[in-house]
Amino acid sequence: MQINVSQQLKASIGSIRNYKVSEIVNIAGSNSMFQGEVRLTRTDRGILVKGTLHTEVEVTCSRCLSLFSYPLVLNIEEEYFPITDVVSGASLPLPEEPGCFTINERHILDLTEVIRQYVLLVIPMKPLCREDCAGLCPSCGRNLNQGPCNCLLQGTESNSSELAKLTLANEVSVNEWKGIE
Numbered sequence: 001m002q003i004n005v006s007q008q009l010k011a012s013i014g015s016i017r018n019y020k021v022s023e024i025v026n027i028a029g030s031n032s033m034f035q036g037e038v039r040l041t042r043t044d045r046g047i048l049v050k051g052t053l054h055t056e057v058e059v060t061c062s063r064c065l066s067l068f069s070y071p072l073v074l075n076i077e078e079e080y081f082p083i084t085d086v087v088s089g090a091s092l093p094l095p096e097e098p099g100c101f102t103i104n105e106r107h108i109l110d111l112t113e114v115i116r117q118y119v120l121l122v123i124p125m126k127p128l129c130r131e132d133c134a135g136l137c138p139s140c141g142r143n144l145n146q147g148p149c150n151c152l153l154q155g156t157e158s159n160s161s162e163l164a165k166l167t168l169a170n171e172v173s174v175n176e177w178k179g180i181e
């Protein structure tokens with residue numbers, strides 16, 4: 001999302017512009033729609049961006065590994081600094097702050113990078129498709145949100161039945177070998 005702020009950079013400190021945001025941003029390989037409103041305020045050093053954006057991102061449940069959409073709210077507040085003086089065209093010194101956001105030489109303020117960084121801040125490290133997600137069965141891998149698997153019904157017997165299947169398989173192959181002879 002790019003906003004040309006050349007007019008606002010010429011305006012007096014404290015002047016305000018509101019922008020509706022409705023923008024698709026690529027986050028970690030997938031496109032997400034961001035909607036909301038931002039308020040741009042002229043400061044003594046640049047432009048302060050403040051606003052709230054809503055989106056939904058596709059995430060993988062950390063327990064059952066299913067994909068689901070997760071709603072995110074970004075409360076953005078960042079100051080942007082022009083690298084070029086809007087009147088004289090001379091280049092301006094940037095503040096010491098590392099990683100500060102800049103308004104480029106064509107006076108474009110780009111929200112994309114801020115959106116990306118804020119998403120990383122609010123996205124959960126271990127997302128859950130629901131609070132009580134039952135996860136996957138450790139032995140058969142079934143998604144237990146869709147109902148119990150046979151392992152659970154059989155309880156501790158699952159190991160012995162697996163063993164029985166293995167033994168059966170061995171017997172079959174022994175018989176086949178004998179058949180070849």
Ligand SMILES: [Zn+2]
Pocket residue numbers: 061062063064065066128129130133134135
């Ligand atoms: Zn889940």
Ligand SMILES: [Zn+2]
Pocket residue numbers: 137138139140141142149150151152
């Ligand atoms: Zn199971």
